[in-house]
Amino acid sequence: DSGVTQTPKHLITATGQRVTLRCSPRSGDLSVYWYQQSLDQGLQFLIQYYNGEERAKGNILERFSAQQFPDLHSELNLSSLELGDSALYFCASSVGIGITTDTQYFGPGTRLTVL
């Protein structure tokens, strides 16, 4: 158990809909990262937040957005869902900003199925 929690574990929805994925980082961690794992694209970095502010962006679509709240939990919002958005979405957390000094701890993921 990494200490990172993600809810829900599974989510099934229809095309065109909007969903919100939630992540609670490990106690004391200030950085939250979001990743998408799909059969087509593999594991891709989406976005990072540090202490409530966006720090880095990866291959995140404009239909997707995220935020980190004062209590440091984070939410990933996916809208106008398409079949290709079906994937496993991981959240990871680390103490600080520096990947070279910090270890990213991954949650168990949320499996999103778009029908």
Add this chain to the structure above:
Amino acid sequence: AQSVTQLGSHVSVSEGALVLLRCNYSSSVPPYLFWYVQYPNQGLQLLLKYTTGATLVKGINGFEAEFKKSETSFHLTKPSAHMSDAAEYFCAVIFSGGGADGLTFGKGTHLIIQP
């Protein structure tokens, strides 16, 4: 373009045999390098990482990896495979030189252990 390549989507070894999982990167600047393991239906767990210093890095569960700048490689090895090593292994890098960036992952290698 900067990329990470894992040679072999599937690798099969006998229990007790040497495990060798290959990872190469393309970048003019040496990146920071990581190996993660993903067990079925679980998140990713850090095995080891190279940032600076000694190029032979030891990780958890008896794994180690060596950074070879001249070969742009970071292959993962374990002297004697155990049945519990069966999992998906991901090589990952940070190309930007550290800081607030996410990981770029290879496609993964599925390690199969034959009894």
